[in-house]
Amino acid sequence: MDFTNVVGLFAGICVTLSVIPQILKVWKTKKVKEISLLTFSVLTFGIAIWVVYGFLKEDLPIIITNSISLFLNLIMVYFIIYYEKEK
């Protein structure tokens, strides 16, 4: 793996894992009023399309990183809808 690939992998890991603190924050506070459902819905939809793109290109790193992102952001979308109804 050359330097460029390491940079790309590092960027992908940062972006993929970045949503975790937000998930934990919502999970702890159960508050989602200030969070945009539209933002996380469009983001999740876009990431799902990235997974499709990964399959079309048969590019395993794109499939793997975006599948993890998709999973994490689906949790976020679920939390927003669930806690929005709860309040």
Added chain:
Amino acid sequence: MDFTNVVGLFAGICVTLSVIPQILKVWKTKKVKEISLLTFSVLTFGIAIWVVYGFLKEDLPIIITNSISLFLNLIMVYFIIYYEKEK
């Protein structure tokens, strides 16, 4: 531009623009307590590294889409810090 590229472009546009509703929401409500600064900081850092990756690969679509993302997410990070101090 073939079908695969159109899919990739569409995914990139969705992910890039997704943060806009969240920016508008914060701008209108001025409330950021429920939003994770860590999430948007790590995300913005990761996107900045994607821009570096784009330059290393000399890949213009990666540079352009991630530069727009970087700009939008920097606004978001600024808003979180600014309105966190305001309250």
